[in-house]
Amino acid sequence: MVLVTGATGTVGGEVVRALPARLPAGLGVRVMARDPARAAAMFPGVETVAGDYTDPPSLASALRGVRTAFLVTARVEGDDDAVFVAAARAAGVRRVVKLSAAAVLDPGADDLITRRQRAGEEVLRGCGLEWTLLRPRAFMSNSLSWAASVRRERTVRALYGSAPNACVDPRDIAEVAVRALTEEGHAGRAYTLTGPQAVTAVEQTRELGRLLGIPLRFEELTADRARAALAGRFPPPLVEALLASAERQRAGAKARVEDTVPALTGHPARSFHDWARDHIKAFTPSEAAPAPAETGTRRPTP
Numbered sequence: 640m641v642l643v644t645g646a647t648g649t650v651g652g653e654v655v656r657a658l659p660a661r662l663p664a665g666l667g668v669r670v671m672a673r674d675p676a677r678a679a680a681m682f683p684g685v686e687t688v689a690g691d692y693t694d695p696p697s698l699a700s701a702l703r704g705v706r707t708a709f710l711v712t713a714r715v716e717g718d719d720d721a722v723f724v725a726a727a728r729a730a731g732v733r734r735v736v737k738l739s740a741a742a743v744l745d746p747g748a749d750d751l752i753t754r755r756q757r758a759g760e761e762v763l764r765g766c767g768l769e770w771t772l773l774r775p776r777a778f779m780s781n782s783l784s785w786a787a788s789v790r791r792e793r794t795v796r797a798l799y800g801s802a803p804n805a806c807v808d809p810r811d812i813a814e815v816a817v818r819a820l821t822e823e824g825h826a827g828r829a830y831t832l833t834g835p836q837a838v839t840a841v842e843q844t845r846e847l848g849r850l851l852g853i854p855l856r857f858e859e860l861t862a863d864r865a866r867a868a869l870a871g872r873f874p875p876p877l878v879e880a881l882l883a884s885a886e887r888q889r890a891g892a893k894a895r896v897e898d899t900v901p902a903l904t905g906h907p908a909r910s911f912h913d914w915a916r917d918h919i920k921a922f923t924p925s926e927a928a929p930a931p932a933e934t935g936t937r938r939p940t941p
Contacts, residue, residue: 641666641705641709641820642705648711649778649780650738650812651711651738653810658820661817666706667686671688671690673690695725699726702727703730710763719759724762728766734768735769737759737760740753740774741831748883748884749883750880752884771830775831775832776805778808779809781806789924791924793853794857796858800840803891805833805837806834808914810909812832814904815830843911846911850912
């Protein structure tokens with residue numbers, strides 16, 4: 640059995656969708672979720688079980704009969720990686736593939752989220768099981784956070800519009816994860832995953848506009864406006880971690896492109912154009928949406 644955690648999230652869901660095509664004979668897929676009813680509705684026909692990192696008995700049940708596991712931990716408090724790995728070892732799991740982040744390699748990254756990912760990686764390295772670490776750059780799907788303002792106002796608002804990021808399609812991350820879960824030769828490896836080129840938010844805005852066939856406006860946020868917007872969704876420590884991450888991007892820390900995706904999958908990494916084309920319905924404005932008063936990039940507003 641292959642166990643997938645985080646299946647109701649961006650990458651975990653893609654892993655569940657990609658696994659059946661590559662499963663060796665005799666292996667099945669099991670999804671572990673805090674809300675198994677929701678997961679079952681998302682993945683009809685896939686075995687779904689309840690499991691929570693704060694409930695070790697539920698982990699023991701979810702891991703029964705599992706050979707390899709895909710591990711996603713998002714909380715910055717607690718010791719979810721250690722709790723899961725201990726349960727996996729007790730259950731006789733052979734291999735754990737962990738979703739980490741490319742920022743762990745950046746010596747200038749000392750925010751809460753990156754420190755948490757580094758600690759999780761250390762847990763895996765010392766656990767005695769086979770392990771593989773996946774370190775993606777930002778997900779291309781993060782741009783879905785702009786969808787509402789594009790539909791209503793034909794506007795994208797973001798920090799540092801000219802800062803490049805070698806963002807990656809979650810489907811490419813999932814394809815690498817599936818190979819690490821089902822093939823030999825990935826134990827003890829750490830893979831940094833990027834798209835085929837670094838792109839800026841301004842360039843992403845232009846690409847969305849081209850695909851939609853309408854002009855879009857990019858409005859650059861000040862740090863204070865970004866902090867206020869993030870404060871409505873995240874606690875203060877996470878807000879500051881995200882702002883620190885954006886500052887590193889502005890300094891060029893996220894622009895490096897790796898060839899890991901094509902080397903492991905045998906096909907070029909998907910571009911932002913590819914991702915946006917396949918998800919353009921999420922951005923399509925209603926007929927009533929007003930045209931932007933101006934095109935191009937506005938200067939930051941207070």
